[in-house]
Amino acid sequence: MKNKYPLAIIALFFSVVTLFSCAKDKIDPAGGSAGSNPALSNKSVLNTPPADLELVAPGALVLQVFPAEAKSIVTVYNEYYNSGPLAVNAIEGILRVDNLEPGIYQVLVKPNNTSFMPSLIDNVVVTSDAKTDLGTIILGN
16 A cells, blocks of 8 residues: 655655754744854853943841740831731741842831730831841830
């Protein structure tokens, strides 16, 4: 019995061979070739931001809430940012908030245990590429 589709099989074979024979360094997923994308060629790429764009490294904020039985929730905020409620570590009462833009923040410590009073700390300065340590915040009852 003769194959009814000899040309189709041959065409399929050549399509598969052509597909796999393409060099991967000459295929650009966005279209074009390696010559149009400096990252794929041997040319060096200068990775500098435009002059009017200033890169600022984020800062961090660390605090400890005592007593741990207060089971506190902390919110760090200013006019541009609000962390939302963040739970402190249940054993040590420690909280670290990373990736804060440099600026002045307020820190609200609100205990879940109603035996303790909340605390608001104003004018907390977070600087670029540094850790601001608020130390231990002792909640009164």
